[in-house]
Structures are given as C-alpha cells and as structure tokens.
Amino acid sequence: MRLDFANAGKAASQFRAALRDLGIPPEVIRRVAIAAYEAEMNVVLYARRGIMELSVTPREINLRVVDEGQGIPDISLAMQEGYSTASDEIREMGFGAGMGLPNIQKNADQFEIHSVVGQGTTLEIKVRL
C-alpha cells in the first residue's frame, strides 16, 4: 500500500480554515484541528480510503470519520497511550507512536469508535463551543 504522506494533514487544515471563517474561538479550533489531524493520519496510515465530515452548529462541532480499512480488533487496547500496531516503515517516518486515539480522546468532549475488523472504522468526535 502506498502511503499518501504528501496530502496528509490537508483535510485538517481545510477544517481549520473553515472554522476560522466562522469566528469559532481559537482554543476550540485548536482542539478540533488536533483531533482531525490525528484521525486523518489514521486513515492515511491504516485504511484504503476514508471520508471526513465536519458539521457545525451554534453549540457544537461534530467530526465524523468513516474509513474502509483494517479495523481495530481491541478498541480499549488501542485507546491506551503508546499502544500501536504500526509497521516499522511507518515508525521510521516518525508516526505510529500510539498517541493518535488518546490524543483525540483528550481533545474531544465526546468520542465514540465503532470498528469492524477487515471492514473499517468510524469515529464520532464532538467538541462543544
């Protein structure tokens, strides 16, 4: 599988720009952007493809990430800091340190994962304004 590092981070940047246009407070933008970036990296590293959707209401920001990929067998294990299934190739590039999902958890007000091994993973991330 070819890893598309050249474009990794673009979606998160676009979300950041869109939230700025709306006048969302910088601290909230920062949290959404970090969560979005980590989720985007997970799609790039572990999935064939994925779709990220940002919706904004006056009260909250919802980020939904649906990917088609290998899925996560044990979610509670994956949520532990430092736990990673990344290949050596990924680690050599400075990714796969096992901080992605914990980092999303830290920045979200609500965070849900659904995953089916061999099919894919869905993340629902909520950040309140």
Add this chain to the structure above:
Amino acid sequence: MQEYFHSVRTVPERCAGRMACMRACPTHAIRVRQGKAVILEERCIDCGECARACPNKAIVPQTSSFTDFSRFRYMIALPSPVLYGQFRRDVLPGAILNALKRIGFDDACDVASASEAASIAIEEYLKDYRGPYPLLSPFCPVVVRLIQARYPDLVDLLPPIESPMEIAAREIRYRKMKELGLERDEIGVIYLTPCAAKMVAIRYPPRKKVSHIDGAIAIADIYPLLRAAIAETDNQGSEGEEPVRGIGLGWPVVGEQSAHLRAESCLAVAGLADVERILNEIETGKLGDVQYVECHGCAQGCCGGPLTVDNPYVARSKILNLVARFGNTPSQDRAKVRELYHRGYFSLPGKIAARPFPPLDKDIPRAIEKKRRVQDLLRTLPRIDCGACGAPTCLDFAEDVIQEASRLEDCLVLAARGLLACGERGEVVREDRS
C-alpha cells in the same frame, strides 16, 4: 483595537483595472470594483506583492522621501544591510556609508553589527527557553502579521527580542544626543528599507508604543543619488580597513541568520507560500524537534525586497561575498552583549496580539448560516477562478455576494451562459443576423 495602517496605497487615477495585483495577493485582500483595485484593509499583510505586480504603478509603497525629514537638525541614515549588495562588487560597505554622508545625511550607521547582537540575544533566549518549539524569527513584519492573522495559536512562538534596526537606532540616537547635546526630537533616524512593510513596523511596533526610528526611505529611491556620489568620490572608503564586519552582514540572505546561530536545530524558510506550509506543520504539532525557524516573507529574503534595485540572486551573491571576506571578524563583544541581554537590553515587553481576519459574521449562528449559503452558491458558480468578476476566486466571489459586497450578475461566465441559453431559443441569434 489598533486601526489598520498599511504600507501600500492605491492610486485610482493610474489603475487600469487589469487585476494583476488581485491575482498576486497571497491573502486575497484585493478586489477590482468598477474597474479599480481596492485593498481590503483588514486582510492586507503588507507583503507588497501587489505593488510589484502592478503594470501601471498604481499601487505605491508608503515610504518617505528625504524632504519629509527637514524638521530634524541632525539626520542619521540607518541602511538595511541589503544596501551593501546593490552596487558593484568593488564598492564596500564603508564606501556606501561615506556616500550617504555626501548626499545629505549628517551620519550613517551600520545595522549589520546590531544584527549580530540580535543573533547573540536570540541564542541567549534559546538557552533559557523550555518550549514549546520551534521559536519563529520575529524580524520580518510580513511574517509577524501573517501569524497574527492566520496562526493565532503561534503568536507566543515569536521571541520578544528587539529587531536589529531598533537596536541600532536606539544606540546611535542616544550616543549622538550625548555627543552633540541635542534633544531626542532634534535627531532624525531614518531607515533605508528594502520593503514597505518596515514602515508598518516603525509606525506600529507590535510590542511597544514607539519605535526608535522616525521613518523609512526606499532603497530604490535613494539608489541613484548614492550611485552618483560613489562615482564622484571614486569609490572612496573602499580601500583601507573595512569598518563593517561580522555575521550580521549575511542577514538579508535566506539561511544566514540560522546558520550562525549556536542552536541544535534550525531551519530557514522564505516566500509566503512556503512559510505557510511550514506554519501549517507547526500548527499541527509537527517540527517540535526544531528549535528555531528563520522566516522571510520574500522568497529571496530581504535581498528580494520589493524596494530593492539589483536582481535578488546577484545581490545575494554579493552579500555572501562580503560575509566570506568580513563575516569572520566579530563586530560585537559576545560577553558584553550577553551581559546586556541579561539586563533586559534587547528584550521587548508584552505579548503579540492575535489579529485574525474578520469572520463571515461576528455572531456564530449567523456566520454558520452565511457559510452554508456561500457553499450553496459556490456549487452553482463555474469554479474556474477566472477573476473576471473582480474577486480572485469563485469562493471569494461567493462570500462577497453573500456579504452583499458584489452582485451575482458580476459573474461573466454565468452571464454568458444565460446569453447562450437565450440564443438557443433563437432570441439573440435572430437579432444578430438581422
């Protein structure tokens, strides 16, 4: 909030509405309305790309001319070291400082040695600094404004260190006040600048109330006079011991500021598009293993400033020549500068405030509603960013329409489609043939 003072101004009488400026502007701050370029003040970051691009010289930098300073009894020229790279290779900095005194300045003071002092001050700051990393060089006013506007999270990465021009100006001003027994406002300290953005840094220094500099003259404006003076005196001052020296000579060249910094890891980036790419990475938490990032708004650093004369690549090679010849001899006593640093001599007070571009609406629910309408409208637009409507992209146009600053009829592509549709029904075509 501080008003927007800008370093460029449009001259409507000269503007032919050819949109070169609008396409060149990196922050989409220009619209062409009723055939004339208009700068959206709150979105302009003073990079000067519009003035560079204009074929009619209808966007002029707001620098001063010599006569604006006649109120001063004593005038000191403070040339950006960029000036040293604008003449023939055998004309050395000492001769250029001499020539400045011949064309009407009472004195001329080198800034390169202040750059060396700033470099040492940054080193000292880095020693005690414990993160977050990387720090961003605070010396290009355009980059500082870009960070204030688009990267509000990163403003605290700009170290509170005085710029070389301020360090030099303060030192020479107080020395001359003492020597000549003059008052502060009797001495004019005038920066010779490669860009108009420095005017903004002088008028509104981001961390303090007043600059030590009284104004700026464009290098391009003073160049002809200087060239003549150097020729007249037969390049006098280029023989004998060269008074200007030290690593500060290299500051106008991309990479030279960080190259001489005694820090573990630095990188240098230039040109706004590339600066933004690096800032995007820093914003997502990357590059934490880099201590210091040297940032220049202009692709060739200050050598490529909009108000310079010589080709930036040629100027760069001449500056590097000077660094090779005179860069190794320090212009500063390192121990003394360190001591001054620890007494706060180079430190600036306060924080740099974020100054984001205005959102679609101050009220978030209303901004969300507008964003939705912008997205809906954008889907119906051609999205080829032709610019004929007077906005640089279809997205900007959609926002302008929703904000009622433009009308949908201004989209020529939609208008042409409308005409063709009429033609298919036979209405327009028949008229044409009759």
